[in-house]
Amino acid sequence: MAKTKTTFFCQNCGSQFAKWQGQCTSCKEWNTIVEEVIQKADKASWQTEVSETTKRAPKPQKISEISGAEEMRLSTNNNELNRVLGGGLVPGSLTLLGGEPGIGKSTLMLQVALQLPYKTLYVSGEESAQQIKMRAERIHPNSENCYILTETKTQNIFRNISQMEPDIVVIDSIQTLHTDYIESSAGSISQIRETTAELIKFAKETATPVILIGHITKDGNIAGPKILEHMVDTVLQFEGDRNHMYRILRAHKNRFGSTNELGIYEMHAGGLREVINPSEVLISKNDEGLSGTAISATLEGMRPLMIEIQALVSTAVYGTPQRSATGYNAKRLNMLLAVLEKRAGFKLGAKDVFLNITGGITVDDPAIDLAVVAAVLSSNVDIPIARGMCFAAEIGLAGEVRPVPRIEQRILEAEKLGFTAMIISKHCKLPKEKYGIDLIKVTKVHDVVSYLFG
Numbered sequence: 001m002a003k004t005k006t007t008f009f010c011q012n013c014g015s016q017f018a019k020w021q022g023q024c025t026s027c028k029e030w031n032t033i034v035e036e037v038i039q040k041a042d043k044a045s046w047q048t049e050v051s052e053t054t055k056r057a058p059k060p061q062k063i064s065e066i067s068g069a070e071e072m073r074l075s076t077n078n079n080e081l082n083r084v085l086g087g088g089l090v091p092g093s094l095t096l097l098g099g100e101p102g103i104g105k106s107t108l109m110l111q112v113a114l115q116l117p118y119k120t121l122y123v124s125g126e127e128s129a130q131q132i133k134m135r136a137e138r139i140h141p142n143s144e145n146c147y148i149l150t151e152t153k154t155q156n157i158f159r160n161i162s163q164m165e166p167d168i169v170v171i172d173s174i175q176t177l178h179t180d181y182i183e184s185s186a187g188s189i190s191q192i193r194e195t196t197a198e199l200i201k202f203a204k205e206t207a208t209p210v211i212l213i214g215h216i217t218k219d220g221n222i223a224g225p226k227i228l229e230h231m232v233d234t235v236l237q238f239e240g241d242r243n244h245m246y247r248i249l250r251a252h253k254n255r256f257g258s259t260n261e262l263g264i265y266e267m268h269a270g271g272l273r274e275v276i277n278p279s280e281v282l283i284s285k286n287d288e289g290l291s292g293t294a295i296s297a298t299l300e301g302m303r304p305l306m307i308e309i310q311a312l313v314s315t316a317v318y319g320t321p322q323r324s325a326t327g328y329n330a331k332r333l334n335m336l337l338a339v340l341e342k343r344a345g346f347k348l349g350a351k352d353v354f355l356n357i358t359g360g361i362t363v364d365d366p367a368i369d370l371a372v373v374a375a376v377l378s379s380n381v382d383i384p385i386a387r388g389m390c391f392a393a394e395i396g397l398a399g400e401v402r403p404v405p406r407i408e409q410r411i412l413e414a415e416k417l418g419f420t421a422m423i424i425s426k427h428c429k430l431p432k433e434k435y436g437i438d439l440i441k442v443t444k445v446h447d448v449v450s451y452l453f454g
């Protein structure tokens with residue numbers, strides 16, 4: 001047997017070191033470096049005990065003979081997931097689904113596995129077969145194609161795979177797997193790296209798509225080495241607030257498609273429901289006008305989304321005014337408040353300002369700025385914004401109202417949902433003269449104030 005080899009890994013970011021040190025020089029975390037055995041008796045291979053599955057392995061082809069037709073995709077029977085993947089699973093691809101514990105990754109993947117029209121092997125190291133069965137009963141009771149295997153050792157998993165030859169493999173989760181060729185415990189950096197490498201080899205050689213579930217650390221990184229993200233073809237992130245019912249699925253990396261797509265789900269007792277028309281569910285159906293709410297026409301990825309913003313402005317009773325934002329960048333909120341103070345003459349310096357984006361989602365699109373300002377002002381003067389009004393514009397430091405990309409797409413979405421007017425920047429380039437809703441074009445924040453509140 002070869003000499004035992006060890007090396008030092010940061011358990012936070014996966015960086016490798018020749019010797020132990022107190023602080024990781026890569027991610028600056030303290031006491032995260034651990035020695036791990038990387039001894040390999042032989043080169044780790046998923047094939048040590050199976051050999052038949054290589055029959056589907058690709059052979060060299062002349063480039064002129066490769067068909068230029070679009071890549072084959074396996075549809076997952078889940079429109080939101082297909083959309084985010086760019087049309088479906090690519091044969092031989094490795095997809096990592098990351099998300100915080102308890103957010104519903106297993107539920108999503110089990111649901112997908114149960115609905116797949118292909119022979120699917122769902123490998124779980126997290127739950128017993130009985131627990132999975134109980135959940136499956138709630139989600140989709142009669143699945144003929146889904147096989148459950150509770151196993152954490154990759155060699156055993158591959159032995160089962162070679163017997164049943166599944167079309168798709170789901171691993172829940174990568175942190176529970178271990179291989180015989182590495183001695184450190186499951187979930188350690190070297191185990192994650194090696195088991196992933198084995199799975200990649202298996203996926204590529206048999207053209208079987210593999211989906212890995214991976215947990216995410218508190219600071220939002222996928223637990224395990226950062227290289228895990230580099231190793232796989234696609235990284236999907238499942239986000240949301242555990243206390244809200246909406247979940248967002250987005251691609252952080254996609255070798256086979258764009259990362260602009262986004263899927264929205266609603267969490268129910270019976271699993272996750274695809275939200276076909278997200279705008280309708282994200283806007284509260286309140287008939288009486290309430291002050292402090294404004295609707296923004298945002299784009300999440302390529303998808304237009306009408307989002308409701310709520311603001312509460314009140315006199316700060318206890319000294320330093322508080323500013324807090326949920327689902328929106330707090331620094332950006334402070335900037336907008338400073339612009340309002342300086343450019344529109346609103347004295348908000350002594351006021352508490354709370355901002356909330358409904359539905360528990362987070363928005364980065366700067367087009368939301370104008371609606372944030374409108375919500376804050378509406379709450380400040382306690383006058384509701386006219387019903388049917390929505391906003392889409394960025395605000396600059398000089399108080400100018402700036403145009404945002406794909407304005408027409410936003411207008412059409414607002415129109416579709418029955419909005420009657422939209423405030424946009426005067427500098428927006430519109431392909432058409434007229435739209436089904438009134439477009440109010442402004443250049444400065446001040447114009448918006450006088451338009452809304454006289």
Ligand SMILES: [Zn+2]
Pocket residue numbers: 010011012013014015024025026027028029032
């Ligand atoms: Zn580190």
